[in-house]
Amino acid sequence: MDYNNLSAFGEVREYESMAGHVTLGVGGAARCYFRPHDLDALVASMTKIPSEIPLLVIGRGSNLLVTDAGFDGVVIDLASLQGISLDGTLLHCQAGCRMSQVAARCADAGLAGAEFMATVPGNIGGGVAMNAGAFGHQFSDILQRVALLHRDGRREAVAADALKMAYRHSVLPTGALVVGAEFELQRDDAEAIRGRIRAMRTKRGVSQPLAQPNCGSVFKNPPGDHAARLIEAAGLKGERCGQAQISPQHANFIVNLGGASSQDVLHLMTVAQRAVKLQSDIHLEPELKVVGSWCEQ
Ligand SMILES: Cc1cc2nc3c(=O)[nH]c(=O)nc-3n(C[C@H](O)[C@H](O)[C@H](O)COP(=O)(O)OP(=O)(O)OC[C@H]3O[C@@H](n4cnc5c(N)ncnc54)[C@H](O)[C@@H]3O)c2cc1C
The missing domain is CATH 3.90.78.10 (UDP-N-acetylenolpyruvoylglucosamine reductase, C-terminal domain)
Structure with missing residues (x-):
């Protein structure tokens, strides 16, 4: 494949070290790193990538490690998908929104349920893929629908139930990218929501080595233990x-x-x-x- 064909749709870098794209700061090179301009460009680009070329979609790389041998395919970074809107208590986000920004936006709007996102340093797409959670709350508690993009460029909206979400686990259709998500929240007092966020952040700062590059929890907690x-x-x-x-x-x-x-x-x-x-x-x-x-x- 001529990876430069993708440059009509976004930024392309060949042999890009993944160390700069994951929070742990390690990793080999991606044959091609691609950051589409926007959702339309991403959709159009899908049919330009032959089906035999492996794809890896990334958010903030906050739970990701690429081996030193690198990735012989296209890494798609959805950072430019930043759309966010509210419709009553329904929140629509594109996959590249940072969870912390989403939590802050919800707090400003007096909407409760997304506070836990303030302490998880990933993006919405990665949060759906991982069923991210903290302090007893997780994506599956509030997620209603997910917008998917398939490798053939087809877009599909699916109910959250279809992802069979469990502890740090979601089942996405093979090869599908999460491009957006819809959450149902509850009205509450904005200052009370901000207070809960502050308390969660304080707890995190004490228990985790946040000053050093890391990737969050390396292992899942086994049932009944840590x-x-x-x-x-x-x-x-x-x-x-x-x-x-x-x-x-x-x-x-x-x-x-x-x-x-x-x-x-x-x-x-x-x-x-x-x-x-x-x-x-x-x-x-x-x-x-x-x-x-x-x-x-
Ligand atoms: C300091 C620190 C604290 C953390 N605390 C928590 C915590 O409390 N709770 C928690 O759950 N996690 C935590 N994490 C881990 C991490 O933030 C979450 O797993 C988060 O959901 C990953 O999001 P990301 O955007 O960084 O995804 P990435 O790390 O970039 O990707 C993770 C996986 O999701 C896939 N993926 C990413 N985006 C998409 C997409 N749009 N469509 C389909 N698949 C996609 C990737 O291919 C990969 O398999 C922490 C990490 C750090 C560094």
Whole structure:
């Protein structure tokens, strides 16, 4: 494929390091990085990408790691899809809206239900794909409908139920991109909503290593337990591989001390999985989405 054909629809960069597009700051190169101008350009571009070329859609890269070998396909960054509108208690967002901005917008409008988004550093599309959540709330609580774009350029609106959302899990049709989402919220006092957001932010600042590059929770919490507790119990807080470290502050976070590789991070994940299996006979399932080949334990 001649990737320059996509430049009519947006910004194209070949052999783009993914380290600059994920919050952990590690990763190999994408054969092609593509940031469409807007939704119409994205729709038009889909038919220009042959079906055999792999696609990877990204938001803020806040739960994503591309292996050091890179990604031999097109990475689509939906950051330009920023539309947001309110219709009574219904909120419509395009996929590139930041969750924190959505939470702030809802608070200003006196609409409750999206406060948890203020503490999750991803975009709406990534939030739908991951069923992101915090403080006992998650996307599936308020999500009504999702706008999808299929690889053949077909657009479809589906009810949230169709995504079979569960803890940090959604089932999207193969190859489909989330381009928008609709949420049902409830009226409440704006200052009360802002107060809840402030309280959530304060809690986060104390418990998580937010000053260092990281990717949020590396593993899902197993039923009835916490991945962080299990990793700490296995004696791995502070464990290092190269420039990656299991955070001394929160054992389910891996931080980049500066110049870490994806391999460093994956090695620590393997070490944690093995140690927790040995110590507690529990398999830790990654929450972090790893793109590329990796032998999960
Ligand atoms: C400091 C920190 C704290 C965090 N706290 C939380 C938390 O409390 N709760 C929580 O749930 N998560 C948390 N996370 C993880 C992360 O923010 C969420 O998983 C978020 O939903 C990812 O959004 P993103 O836009 O960054 O997606 P990305 O990381 O870019 O992508 C994640 C996955 O979603 C897919 N995807 C992204 N956009 C789309 C789209 N438009 N259509 C289809 N698929 C798509 C990607 O292909 C990938 O598989 C945290 C991360 C960090 C760094």
